[in-house]
Each structure stands twice: as structure tokens, then as C-alpha cells.
Amino acid sequence: MIRTQSPLIISHPERQSGTQHVLFSMLTVSIWALWIYLWLPLITGILWIVGIRWAYIQVFKGTRGVSLWVIVWILGAVIVAVVYWSIYNSIRYEGRTQRRRAKVVSKTMMGQKFGVTGEALYTITHERRLNLNFDDREELMRVDALASATAQAFPATKPVGTR
Numbered sequence: 689m690i691r692t693q694s695p696l697i698i699s700h701p702e703r704q705s706g707t708q709h710v711l712f713s714m715l716t717v718s719i720w721a722l723w724i725y726l727w728l729p730l731i732t733g734i735l736w737i738v739g740i741r742w743a744y745i746q747v748f749k750g751t752r753g754v755s756l757w758v759i760v761w762i763l764g765a766v767i768v769a770v771v772y773w774s775i776y777n778s779i780r781y782e783g784r785t786q787r788r789r790a791k792v793v794s795k796t797m798m799g800q801k802f803g804v805t806g807e808a809l810y811t812i813t814h815e816r817r818l819n820l821n822f823d824d825r826e827e828l829m830r831v832d833a834l835a836s837a838t839a840q841a842f843p844a845t846k847p848v849g850t851r
Contacts, residue, residue: 702792795813796809798813799812802828803828804828804831808831811833812831815833815834817835818831818833818834819831819834820832
């Protein structure tokens with residue numbers, strides 16, 4: 689039984705430099721801003737249909753008009769509540785690992801966990817395309833590198849299921 693998994697995106701954020709992280713973050717934010725900007729005409733039309741304009745007129749220009757300062761005070765109260773909740777959670781979960789990033793796993797530890805060492809481990813961590821051959825008990829039996837100058841087959845040192 690041959691099982692291959694080909695994820696579309698392989699992400700290793702721990703390997704990114706600070707400059708790459710900032711650049712990718714800025715690029716992501718700018719693309720999202722552009723995407724939202726392109727949807728603004730439709731959003732505006734929907735909001736007009738729903739009655740945002742009517743609500744604005746009733747709240748600010750109606751007979752019982754509300755001051756803009758009341759809205760600002762309500763907004764301030766909401767911001768204070770969110771900041772308080774955020775601080776409470778950071779104090780509450782400060783020492784727990786569930787709120788921390790996962791530790792980076794070394795290649796040696798990964799090889800030990802999956803029962804692969806030596807050349808097979810090197811192939812798994814450096815080749816872009818692999819065939820992983822499993823037996824009926826879903827234990828890794830062999831690793832084959834595909835379409836590469838160093839295409840070789842390496843047997844796994846021990847099946848994955850054994851510990």
C-alpha cells in the first residue's frame with residue numbers, strides 16, 4: 689500500500705527571518721485591504737438597503753437625537769472591557785503551555801519518532817518529492833525520492849509503529 693501526501697503549502701515560520709516575517713505580514717495586510725476595498729461598493733449598497741442611512745438620521749438628526757459624545761463613551765467602555773478581558777486572560781494563562789507556540793522539533797527527534805535515521809532521514813528532510821511506502825499495519829517501510837538527481841531508495845530502519 690503506497691500512501692503519498694502532497695500538501696499545497698508547506699510552511700515553516702520558524703525558519704523565516706525577521707525581515708521575511710515583516711514583509712509577508714505587510715503583504716498579507718495590504719492584499720486583504722485591497723480585497724475589502726474592492727468589495728466596498730457592494731457593501732455600501734447592502735447597507736443602504738438595510739437602512740443604515742435611516743438609522744443614522746433617526747439617531748443623530750431625529751427629535752430625540754443622541755450626542756456623538758454618548759456614542760464615543762459607549763465605544764470607550766467597550767474598548768476598556770476588551771482590554772480588561774485581554775489582560776485577565778494573559779494573567780490567567782501565563783504559565784500554561786496551551787497558549788504558547790509549539791517548540792521546533794529537531795530533525796534527529798523527528799527521525800527517532802518515525803523510526804528513520806541516516807540517509808533516509810536526510811532524504812525526507814531535503815527532497816521535495818517523496819514516495820512513502822507503508823505496510824498493511826501503516827508502518828513506514830521505505831522512502832523513495834522522486835525526480836531528483838539524488839533519487840535513491842532507502843529502507844526505514846524500523847517500522848513507525850514500533851517504539
